[in-house]
Amino acid sequence: MTSITQQIPNYVGGISQQPDELKVPGQVRTAKNVIPDVTHGLLKRPGGRLIGSALSAYTTDSKWFHYYRDENEQYIGQINQDGEIKMWDCATGAEKAVTNNLPTTTAYCTYSRTSAGLVSVTWRPTGTDYAGASAEHPFKVGEIIKADFITGGANDGNYEIVADNHGGNYTVFKFYDGGSSVISGSFHVQIKSNYLYNLTDSDIQTLTLNDYTYLTNRNKPVSMLDNAATVNPARPPEAFIELKKVAYASQYSVNIFDTTTTTEVKTATRIKVASSSLDSDSTCPNVGTEILKVGTDGQDLTNVKQKIKVSLVTIGQTSAVNFFEDDTTRSYSLIYVPPAWVVNTYYQTGDLVQGESDNSRIYKRTGSAITSSGTVPVHDSGETDGWTAITTTTYTANSDVSSTQLYGGQACIEIADSRKIDSKADLDLTVAAWSTGNGAHFPFEIDSTTWDGMYATLTYVWKNNGDYSDHISRIIFRRTNGTNHTIGGNNVSSADDGALSTSNGTLAISRIGWGGHNVLPAGRADLYFRLTNTGQAVPDATGDNYSCSYTTTVDLLHGGSGWEPGDKIQIRMKGGVYVLEVEETSISKVQANLGLIRPAPTSFDTKTTVTAESILGALQTDIVAANSTWDAWPSSGETKDSVGVKLIGNGIYIRRDVATNFNISTPVGELLNVLTDSVEDVADLPKQCRHGYVVRINNSEAEEDDYYVKFIGKLKTGGTEGDDNDYLDGNGVWEECPEPGVKTTLDAATLPVQLVRQADGTFKVSQVAWDNRLVGDTTTVPEPSFIGKTVNKMLFFRNRLVLLSDENVIMSRPGDFYNFWPKSAITYTASDNIDISCSSEYPAIVYDGLQVNSGLVLFTKNQQFMLTTDSDVLSPLTAKINSLASYNFNFNTNPLSLGTTVAFLDNAGKYTRFFEMQAVLREGEPNVLEQSKNISKLFPNNINLIANSRENATIFFATKGTNKLYGFRYYQTGERRVQQAWFEWELSGTIEHIAMLDDALYAVVKNTGYTMQKFSLKLDDNSHTLVEDDTYRVHLDNAKTFAYTNLTYVADGDYTKLDHTAADFSGSGQLYAVAVSTSTDKEFNGLVSKVTTFEDSGTTKVKIPGNWTTSTAAKAFNVVLGYDFDMEVEFPTIYVTQQEGERFKSDIQSSLVLHRIKMSLGPTGVYKTTLKRIGKLDYNETFESVMADAYTANTVGIDKEQIATLPVYEKNTNLTLTLKSTHPSPATLYSMNWEGDYTNKYYKRV
Helix, strand or coil, X not given: CEEEXXXXXXXXXXXXXXXXXXXXXXXXXXXXXXXXXXXCEEEECCCCEEEEEXXXXXXXXXXXXXXXXXXXXXXXXXXXXXXXXXXXXXXCCCEECEEECCCCEXXXXXXXXXXXXXXXXXXXXXXXXXXXXXXXXXXXXXXXXXXXXXXXXXXXXXXXXXXXXXXXXXXXXXXXXXXXXXXXXXXXXXXXXCCCCCCCHHHEEEEEECCEEEEEECCCEECECCCCCCECCCCCCEEEEEECCCCCCCCCCEEEECCXXXXXXXXXXXXXXXXXXXXXXXXXXXXXXXXXXXXXXXCEHHHCCCEEEXXXXXXXXXXXXXXXXXXXXCEEEEEECCCECCCCCEECCCCEEECCCCCCCEEEECCCCEECCCCCCCCCCCCECCEEEECCEECCCCCCCCCCCCCCCCEEEEEEEECCCCCHHHHHHHHHHCCCHHHHHCCEXXXXXXXXXXXXXXXXXXXXXXXXXXXXXXXXXXXXXCCCEEEECCCEEECCCCEEECCCCEEEEECCCCCCCCCCCCCCECXXXXXXXXXXXXXXXXXXXXXXXXXXXXXXXXXXXXXXXXCEEEEEECCEEEEEEEEEEEEEEEECCCEEECCCCCCCCCCCCCCHHHHHHHHHHHHHHHCCCCCECCCCCCCCCCCEEEEECCEEEEECCCCCCCEEECCCCCCEEEECCEECCHHHCCCEECCCCEEEECCCCCXXXXXXXXXXXXXXXXXXXXXXXXXXXEEEEEEEEECCCCEXXXXXXXXXXXXXXXXXXXXXXXXXXXXXXXXXXXXXXXXXXXXXXXXXXXXXXXXXXXXXECCEEEECECCXXXXXXXXXXXXXXXCCCEEEECCCCCCCCCCEEEEECCEEEEECCCCEEEEEECCCCCCCCCEEEEEEECCCCCCCCCCEECCCCEXXXXXXXXXXXXXXXXXXXXXXXXXXXXXXXXXXXXXXXXXXXXXEECCCCEEEEECCCCCEEEEEEXXXXXXXXXXXXXXXXXXXXXXXXXXXXXXXXXXXXXXXXXXXXXXXXXXXXXXCEEECCCEEECCCEEEEEEEHHHEEEECCCCEEEEEEEHHHCCCCCCEEEEEEECCCCCCCCCCEEECEEEEECCEEEEEEECCCCCCCHHHCEEEEEEECCCEEEECCCCCEEEEXXXXXXXXXXXXXXXXXXXXXXXXXXXXXXXXXXXXXXXXXXXXXXXXXXXCCCCCCCCECCEEEEEEEEEEHHHEEEEEEECCCCXXXXXXXXXXXXXXXXCCCCC
8 A cells, every 4th residue: 555645736627516536636516605716716705795775676576687887887677577667776776766658558357267377358448437348458469468456355466467369359368376266256457568567587688788778578579550640641642744845836635534434535637628708809818827726725616705796887977877876866776586496406594595486485594504305485384494584575677677577576685775875985875774674684795895986886795605696687786766777687788798787887796607506516626727828810811800819728737626527617817718627537535534634735836935834824724624523722721731733843733632543644745744653764753743742663564673752842941840731842852752551660669668877877768769661662661570579689780789589680770770671662772771580490489699700699499590791791682691500598598708609508408508609600510518517417497597707707697586606617728728617606595686797796685675785706996805914805795884983882781782773784694793994003803703683772783792892093994794604615535536638537446545635725714624424423623714822913813825634544435525614704725635545456457
């Protein structure tokens, strides 16, 4: 047997659950409340410094989170299940004010509990009586809400419920109240909900960017708002006519329609001169050329009003030849003898006819215009069929008229006036008198009178439109008393000119009429032609006499509309009379039920200026007149909703006053550009338009390249931007816009919300102002793929906000974090949003992600993916997702960055596993290592809290509601990892939350209340320390510092009282007091005492044995009060080991008897060792830093280094060694040496 000694150089290898012979030297069975450090050895963990006092936290199970702003500001927050939030300052523990601006929706219901955990709910409208009618529950299936029983009684209280199924007016809910008892009967429930209502911690995910913390609820499906304010308004029925160019000899025509009904349009294509009546005088008096039009401007020919002219009527000559005379005895009459009523004749309102068979009565058409049918109207008993009898006079022949008088004995209207007439004023009085009484029924009225001193001219105009030329023989001007004169009647002097005359005066009718038509047919309009008549004097056969030989030509300039072959037109030019005949027409059928707009063509010569205003004005007038659908534009009070026909710049805007759509077309596309809701090319858009006008650009037959543009006019001076009423029509720009009727607005109530730190240090919770869809339709710009799904996590990557939803990764536009819509529907740009999905044969719902150098690592339940790009620019065209690995992921936790590697948890089995992913590159598979392999049964599978510090290379894990922390510490040097150690901490209460902020672990711990504790991995200015020749920690949990001035000595009982209630701090374990000097005199420095509590005037206070008081400022100190905790290290079985390369080999076949163990300790106060030996009593030994006879006055009882020797004399496999420290002083283990007798039992090893 050989004496042998070996050294374990350090104990920073942490816990290993491998068999002892497989453990690497430096690993242990138990490492509780320690922290392994490659520089300082295995240290007792730092104590927990109490931050502030007890937290006024929500007592229900809540989501906790932390917010790191900078090295000076860190916060921990709590989100209650009803969505309320509290925040605390990590430096002081002070609660910060939080303003919650999230909207809360409320509904009411009655319910009947039928079994544990289930409830049937009948919904009532908000705010109505509970006996009201049922109404569907407004919340979504799966939405987490809160129920408050408001009926009174034992069952009052808050219960959490989850919508489980929709059906009719009932919704079944799962109740999360423990389900231990059945609540029976019917109750009234008030349901409240906001975005942050939650059931479990993992429901709420957080992302902090500067002063903004975004809170995501994994249970809230995202939706688009669907109301009048959030849907891009559908445009009204509207159209725009743009004038492309001003042209002479052109008709600017449009067709407006809303049905497929067609209108027949006939246009003359050839006309000829059918006949003419010309003067053959050798002077050729009828030579000339003119451009003539049939019909008045913008009207059909049926709108022509004929004029009757009485001319050459003498005044001032002798009475025998003078018609109007300077004699008061003269009587002047105007007589009209209407024609007889005839079947199938068109009569207009105001026309006069002779009625009965004896023609003794006159009737006036007082009804609407008709074409006559049936029998002659009889009015013996008053009105019938729209005809009214009027008073009549029977005309009788006089000596001045031949016996063939046409009107002898026929009914007529005769109005007489007697006066002296020797001036135009007198003449006007007589004419006015003829318009009174029954004279008002004349179908014609005075147009003008003139007198040149000798001759008077009277011009009458027919009241109705149409051809009344055959009525000229029914009009008589007559003078009686004295010499009788008659102008008119049947004394026709010439059949050619249609004039009737006597020796004094001439009566004629000015007209352009139709052959034998009584009334111009409707619809003939706008026939333009150039008539040219040339002449030459030619001799007759004798050569003595000359006459004019004429050549007449006609050029059709514009064919008008409504013409039929055979239509004839009689016109006069230069004294000649011509009859033109339509030879040929063309027929087209157009849709124009709302308006066949055919204004007069523009001028055919340059004598008349053609302007855009005249063209557009004519169009506007004709459109308004075409149909009652179209209104004139309001002259004042115009708004964005005004309707009518409006001139805008070089075009006309038309908006219908009903909601029915219409269309518009033009046969002259080279002159006009017409549009309603779409054009084929952007070049077809007008340069001036109505503000707000929206047009679809079709581009091609495919819908995928359609897009929409909106006209934006100039803002009025002082106008409000965005208010459509404050923009001007006319000049402006076309901008891309969304399709009318498409949803544009994300429902902020269903999307992540923001918690914002304010400048005064308070916080505000509010909805995020998500950007709206600004372009496109559902085809070209589909809704983000998170619509209808829940958002699992928000991330930040490449200056984009990232939302993970279902299998999709949706990224905002870079730098525009709330914009998840593309900039344009026309093309992709590098600055557009990105919406891409993971492709896998398994469900690939993405729960989390982590940025690495080569991209964004995405985590699903059982796979990992990489979002990356092969380009320098991440864009919709370059983004791609590659599969990385197939490992399970605990989606209730978050992955970690360890600096250059990625780590994550898997809880697929009974225990949690911790994986580290190395060499995560854009291409290829990473190396995935299970770092928890050697503690495979240490981790429970319900780990849900993680805190990570890359600077301290330390990760903490915990299960909420337990008191145990699991730590993992690693140390990398170059490519070699020299440490990866597991250890455990036990805290003095159940853990609610943990966070690594800078170099400290913050933990929210629940005892009788909630406290925040700070565990500084590296010393800081606020750490509880003792300072001598070195600085030593005070290892107490829930530790709090009090100044010595708060101490009072009580002689009766010999104790020192701390004038603070013990309720200021709480914990488990033994309460200790440690004195820490703050001045030069260290008399009290390092005093340690267990303390107790006692009742003092109804308040629980702390009692420290002995007298700890002083009045000397130089001896000033602070008292650190806190609870002790156990540091425990259980060593593995000691074997003789040999190192072979990187591996160690333990000799388990040999016999080893240990004589003694020597532990090399660093800074250590009080500790205890325990040797457990099989078949023997445990051997316990407590060590203090110095022996009593070596104590130095006024120094702290801590040794910087020491060797502790333990006698053993036991076989190595029969003993277990444990090192413990349950004292405020530090404990540090550097290494261990052992000595013993070794034999290999004479086996030869091969």
